[in-house]
Amino acid sequence: MEIVILAVVIAVVVVGAIGGLVVGSRKKKRLPEAKAPSVPPTITAPPAEPHVGDEAETPRDEARRTIEEVDLPVAEPSASAPVVTEEPPAAPLAPEIETPEPTAGRLVRLRARLSRSQNALGKGLLTLLSREHLDEDTWEEIEDTLLTADVGVAPTQELVERLRERVRVLGTRTPDELRTLLREELLNLLGTDFDRVVKTESGLETPGIVMVVGVNGTGKTTTTGKLARVLVADGRSVVLGAADTFRAAAADQLQTWGERVGARTVRGPEGGDPASIAFDTVKEGIAEGADVVLIDTAGRLHTKTGLMDELGKVKRVVEKHAPLDEVLLVLDATTGQNGLVQARVFAEVVDITGIVLTKLDGTAKGGIVIAVQRELGVPVKLVGLGEGADDLAPFEPEAFVDALIGD
Ligand SMILES: Nc1nc2c(ncn2[C@@H]2O[C@H](COP(=O)(O)OP(=O)(O)OP(=O)(O)O)[C@@H](O)[C@H]2O)c(=O)[nH]1
Numbered sequence: 001m002e003i004v005i006l007a008v009v010i011a012v013v014v015v016g017a018i019g020g021l022v023v024g025s026r027k028k029k030r031l032p033e034a035k036a037p038s039v040p041p042t043i044t045a046p047p048a049e050p051h052v053g054d055e056a057e058t059p060r061d062e063a064r065r066t067i068e069e070v071d072l073p074v075a076e077p078s079a080s081a082p083v084v085t086e087e088p089p090a091a092p093l094a095p096e097i098e099t100p101e102p103t104a105g106r107l108v109r110l111r112a113r114l115s116r117s118q119n120a121l122g123k124g125l126l127t128l129l130s131r132e133h134l135d136e137d138t139w140e141e142i143e144d145t146l147l148t149a150d151v152g153v154a155p156t157q158e159l160v161e162r163l164r165e166r167v168r169v170l171g172t173r174t175p176d177e178l179r180t181l182l183r184e185e186l187l188n189l190l191g192t193d194f195d196r197v198v199k200t201e202s203g204l205e206t207p208g209i210v211m212v213v214g215v216n217g218t219g220k221t222t223t224t225g226k227l228a229r230v231l232v233a234d235g236r237s238v239v240l241g242a243a244d245t246f247r248a249a250a251a252d253q254l255q256t257w258g259e260r261v262g263a264r265t266v267r268g269p270e271g272g273d274p275a276s277i278a279f280d281t282v283k284e285g286i287a288e289g290a291d292v293v294l295i296d297t298a299g300r301l302h303t304k305t306g307l308m309d310e311l312g313k314v315k316r317v318v319e320k321h322a323p324l325d326e327v328l329l330v331l332d333a334t335t336g337q338n339g340l341v342q343a344r345v346f347a348e349v350v351d352i353t354g355i356v357l358t359k360l361d362g363t364a365k366g367g368i369v370i371a372v373q374r375e376l377g378v379p380v381k382l383v384g385l386g387e388g389a390d391d392l393a394p395f396e397p398e399a400f401v402d403a404l405i406g407d
Pocket residue numbers: 214215216217218219220221222223244250297298299300358359360361362383384385386387391
């Protein structure tokens with residue numbers, strides 16, 4: 001009988017302990033109380049132990065939650081509070097600012113592209129000059145090679161004249177001597193004493209002002225964008241002016257270039273007055289103390305007098321603020337001699353101060369460099385050697401000639 005009583009007491013204690021554990025799991029501080037003694041003492045009235053009847057209370061909290069889970073609702077916003085989505089603010093909206101490549105030595109770096117298309121000229125000339133007998137036919141071939149490469153008639157005749165004279169004086173000639181001779185004469189034609197620096201400093205309180213002009217599709221906007229990158233890389237602040245109001249896409253294109261390097265673009269309504277956009281750009285550039293203002297203009301055929309007059313007006317309106325420091329004419333090297341006609345007309349209307357020859361990566365007609373400088377008396381300052389953002393290089397005659405004829 002005593003054994004039965006003891007068994008009942010043990011059963012009560014064990015059940016009570018389980019009940020205590022369940023309650024204790026809700027409120028940890030009660031856990032120690034749930035410890036069941038291994039050997040029950042004489043139990044007459046267990047003070048803190050749950051009684052059998054207590055079992056009924058246990059299922060009240062059927063969802064058995066941990067203390068951490070219980071804490072959660074406290075942190076939750078009240079039902080009336082607005083739901084806040086917890087996305088990181090603005091991170092995807094801020095455009096990534098790129099760091100353009102340095103400009104120093106770019107032409108050398110891009111040289112492979114130049115020689116890929118150009119050395120037909122240089123290598124061709126060297127091969128012809130190396131012939132044992134430089135007869136009239138050979139000289140004519142040399143002339144043809146130069147003309148095919150768009151060097152132009154007058155510069156070609158001049159070059160051939162000088163080469164004939166020097167080869168005659170030289171007598172026997174080694175390949176090295178010929179290379180040196182050709183290098184010197186090509187450099188002579190390109191001119192080594194032009195100032196080819198793109199002028200972006202006004203020397204006044206106002207920003208340097210550069211305007212980019214040319215016929216359709218030559219690469220004006222691309223060049224403006226690439227130039228902005230170069231300037232920003234040099235630590236200058238740039239404001240872009242989208243004075244091409246023919247298409248909204250033109251302003252978008254320029255703005256995209258600007259955003260990549262953190263330069264702001266001033267733009268107006270599609271079909272608006274380009275002169276007033278240009279005016280506003282300079283005004284804003286001055287107001288915010290920018291270092292350089294770059295104005296991209298719409299492509300226009302040199303034969304359309306109305307459009308050429310408009311370009312003249314853009315320039316005059318800008319000059320109400322300050323003189324232009326640089327007017328860059330962008331010519332597509334692949335259009336060859338037609339570029340010269342364009343250059344002449346543009347120069348009359350807006351006083352070109354520098355030439356940008358684009359797409360030199362896609363033509364063997366690099367001789368246009370020589371021809372166009374001759375035509376305008378204005379130096380080629382930049383060359384475009386691809387569609388990439390950093391494929392714009394300062395024009396360096398030595399590096400150019402070396403690329404033509406190889407080292
Ligand atoms: N391969 C090559 N492509 C170039 C070069 N410069 C520009 N382009 C490409 O020529 C095309 C026309 O360039 P844009 O800069 O839009 O020419 P744009 O003069 O502003 O054209 P419009 O504003 O329509 O007159 C684009 O596809 C350019 O990527 C270059 O140096 N090499």
